[in-house]
Amino acid sequence: MKKLIAISTAAVALLAGTGFDAQAAGSHKVKSGESLWNIGKTYGVSVKEMQKLNDKNNHLIFPGEALQLPEKVSKDDKELLARLVHAESKGEPYEGKVAVATVVLNRVDSEQFPDSIKDVVYETSAGGIYQFSPVGNGQIDKAADEEALKAVEEAIAFRGDGNNSLYFFNPDKTSDEWIRTRKVTKTIGNHVFAQ
The missing domain is CATH 3.10.350.10 (LysM domain)
Known part of the structure; x- marks a missing residue:
């Protein structure tokens, strides 16, 4: 980048x-x-x-x-990221929407994950399950709202700052024990962010 x-x-x-x-x-x-x-x-x-x-x-x-100026994020990648933020963060505070977008950008910048927004969004686990549930259930295909688009712009501008969160989850909606072992960086609304 x-x-x-x-x-x-x-x-x-x-x-x-x-x-x-x-x-x-x-x-x-x-x-x-x-x-x-x-x-x-x-x-x-x-x-x-x-x-x-x-x-x-x-x-x-x-x-x-x-x-x-550094390399800019393409319009298509911004739109994809905003659709993911919209699907993952409905009903969450604006700060949480920015944090969800930041997790994806942190993954792009991390050696542990793919090097593009598209590849991070569509990444699957070893079992073939998408990393983000809206990809698997089709919610990723729904248009993003203005707040999600704004959150993506803010996350891009702040890229590289923050708590280096690579994960987020809603503890009321997941039974995954592994994610609960990650170091928590912040809780915003119903989402827990972690490294």
Whole structure:
């Protein structure tokens, strides 16, 4: 996930109507009043990855500064992730929806799991059972709501931060004992998040 964007972010920004313009492919010229957070959300990239790519150990940026941008998450992957979040997190607080999306992104970044959002979402266990129940029961095919889409954008911008959770479960809906042995990082709503 450390590759530079291969397409011109200027064209993407103009097509998206964001008003942002890039100096060159994979870069952004900072304007007055901008923050790494809003640049990350605009381009759909991780703030932490932007900091790393630009050798920044803090959030300070200055007007006129050219920032290199990390690889962005594709529209298709965002939509797939939002559908998973929607299916897994109906009735859960917004923070929990962001955390569910973050688990998938953490798995992509982990050596223990596949290297793409699509491959993580559709991964099966040794017994052929999908890792996420909405994939197996067809709920993944239902459209995501706006809150799930927003949660995915926030999770992408915060990518690499947090408690490194790789799992989540609802203790009232699972009898799996193995998942209960994992180190709990946080409980949000009905979901327990763990490493």
